[in-house]
Amino acid sequence: MILKYELKKIFSKKINKIVLITAMLLAVVFSGFAITSVRCSDREGVVHTGVTAARKLAADKNKWKGKLTEEKLAEVVKSRQEYNKKYGEAIPDEEYGKTIQSYNDICAFLISVLTPDSEYDGNVLYQLTEKQTEDIYVVYQDHIRKMVEEYGETKEQQKFLKKQYAKIQIPPVYKSADSWGTMVLYAETYGIILAVICGFLAAGIFAEEFHNHADAVFFAAKYRRTKAAKSKVIAGLLVTTIVYWVGMGLLSLISFGVMGVSGFGTPYQLEQPYSIYPMTYGQYYLLAVVCGYIASLLAASVTMLTAAKMRTASVAVCIPFFLFCVMPFIGRMFASYFVFFRLTPDLLLNVMGCVKDLKLFQVGGIVFRQVPVLMLLYAVISVLLLPFVYKSYCGYGLKKK
């Protein structure tokens, strides 16, 4: 009952309505950006963007779908090397559209397999002999062993890396996954906006009475120290959950609706063969979206606490900006020196970068990867802050001084 009206208060507030409508409009705008960012060449070499580009591109690439056997790879390598001999880097547009575009992902995969831990270099592909192509998965396994030694600083870490790498499917089964890869980027950027918005809405819940001078009536009511304060906390969590998933859902629905969902089951290792996160593109997207949700929860908890303590939302609403927009720049400067900067909350909205990071954390004998640590850490912090929000709000004015 209290909760119902608490929510009604939030959704009837004019500024909140404006913010929410903006959020939904941005979901549409971001979908537009995502959709038009996909470029597809046709057989004449003309580049198309627009609503059909992504599906056309997927259809073109999916000529190669299925297990990437050594024979298939040999065919790709042979074709690509021939083009290289004939044209060098200056490949005519129509040749690109006709053939190369369709197997470009596979070429990129081969190059990445061959250049672990070093610059991506297209030339390695052109120098590949038939024999080397045949043995490509042996090389892959060799490199994996090397990576285990290089990045596993302790026995436990090596064991952990081996376990993760063992889950990688070799040979991988290919299917075009451009829509998923593209969408991770846009979902994470949009996630920053949603986190800031959730923080804004949540702060309002705890500052509103003070802002409107409605606090006296609130604090003179029977349930001010119990249900009323609790409902505010729950309302904050509910609003965050609703806004985040509706926003993210809308973005996903529009984008995937237009671009198609080809590649849901494609292994992410096609893009990053040595990533220690064995997963499919679908799981990758889900991981990014869930991390975004945790970021929004964190933003809500922190702003609720600040607003409840300061009795105004003005400082509170700036915090998510700092956490998710300023922090990345600071973090990037110091990440290699301090462990802390590899665990800053902005990384929840940079899963794309994190899954490429091979560094591990170890506590005692237990080894963690960055993303699970981030998720656990900030989910726990978000929840642990809530009792403090509750306490600082309902303890208002009762100090004996």
Next chain:
Amino acid sequence: MGLKLDNVSKEYAGVQAVDHVTYSMKRGVYGLLGVNGAGKTTLMRMLCTIIRPTHGEITWNGRDIFEAGADYRQILGYLPQNFGYYPDLSIYDYLMYIASIKGIRPAAAEKRADRLLGQVGLSRYKKRKMKTLSGGMVRRAGIAQAMLNNPKILVLDEPTAGLDPNERIRFRNLISELAEDRLVLLSTHIVSDVEFIANEIVLMKDGRFFFTGTAEELVSSMGEAVWNCTVPKKEVNHYLKQYPVANVKTIPGGAELRILCKEKPTEHAVHDDATLEDAFFLYFGEKAGDKIDTEV
């Protein structure tokens, strides 16, 4: 029994906003009169458990109100001085929200809200957003809010401030209508607000209660007589310096003065009955009544 203040003080950084007040209240309307800064609001906020006293104890039927907590607030209705609301909520939703945090069940709350809206004359506007209401309507919504839980103790902090004279009279009538069977504490700096509806008057100054009693007792406590006289223009200043002058009315060639003193100030002075306003003037050294608002 009833609401008891025992040596209650509230200090703000060296300022004694409320200074060792001891008083007890039962049923009836109590008019708390005092100029701005007297400590009325501070006292009321303590009575509503919004702030704690620095000193002393407030009890309801023998139990400390801060310990009683929700049990005490359940029988409390409060209209704060700066009554704030949620601008984008409709009056009805506003009342339902307040009812919910007061712990009133939805079905009962709906009935109660409808009845109160009728009583304060807002039934027609129940779907209107709060921000579209006039000052008087907002104040009436504020009263309705305070009355939702049918409180035994109703605390109204300057409920008539800023209302136009007509609205003020309507408001007074509403308050006396609602006052039945309750303890109503009403603060104001306008004498006429309490003149007719308060059973008991409390004068507050610098955090202290320096008079408590009925209106008649207050008037007779003055110990001064009231005289009306007409004096020439050049003598007006002389009288203003010499005596407490409750009123000055300029007339052609001079002024009509209302002088408070035991002895007859001039030969032509006519004795008049003292009013509550005269008493207020004598104690606070300020003009009392509706004039304050209209003059400023």
